[in-house]
Amino acid sequence: MNIHHEELVFIxxxxxxxxxEVPELSLxxxxxxxxxxxxxxxxxxxxxxKKLITLDxxxxxxxxxxxxxxxxxxxxxxxxHYQKQPYRQRHKRRWILRQxxxxxxxxxxxxxxxxxxxxxxxxxxxx
Numbered sequence: 001m002n003i004h005h006e007e008l009v010f011i012x013x014x015x016x017x018x019x020x021e022v023p024e025l026s027l028x029x030x031x032x033x034x035x036x037x038x039x040x041x042x043x044x045x046x047x048x049x050k051k052l053i054t055l056d057x058x059x060x061x062x063x064x065x066x067x068x069x070x071x072x073x074x075x076x077x078x079x080x081h082y083q084k085q086p087y088r089q090r091h092k093r094r095w096i097l098r099q100x101x102x103x104x105x106x107x108x109x110x111x112x113x114x115x116x117x118x119x120x121x122x123x124x125x126x127x
Contacts, residue, residue, distance in 0.1 A: 005057065009027075009071060013075060016072070016079070016115060019114050019121075020083075020114060022079055022082060022083070024051050025082060026051060026052050027052075028052055028053070029055060030054050030055060030056040042056060043055075043056055044075070044078050046081045046082060048085065051082070053075065053078045069125055069126045072115060072125070076108055080104055080105075080107040080111055081099070081104075084101075084103055084104045086099040
């Protein structure tokens with residue numbers, strides 16, 4: 001595994017934390033267990049209790065480093081989970097947990113536009 005790539009991801013995360021004003025969050029790299037799996041679709045997740053974001057920085061099939069564009073977008077999504085937290089709602093006489101809802105996706109777009117406003121991070125974006 002490429003340790004240099006992981007160090008760059010931590011530097012990237014620190015920069016994004018400053019831009020989005022969430023200094024209490026921390027980052028952990030997702031560890032690969034066993035052989036390569038082509039069916040690994042988890043890009044990252046957040047533990048709201050521990051305020052810890054776990055990020056997958058390698059592609060599932062070739063175990064090559066992921067692009068910074070995809071990691072920036074994944075981090076913007078996971079930080080939005082912290083900014084617009086999930087809530088419980090009654091739907092068809094059952095309780096559901098609303099994690100992805102319109103206000104949440106608006107927050108993701110706000111995060112991406114703030115990151116795009118930074119001159120150094122804008123270089124890593126693809127349209």
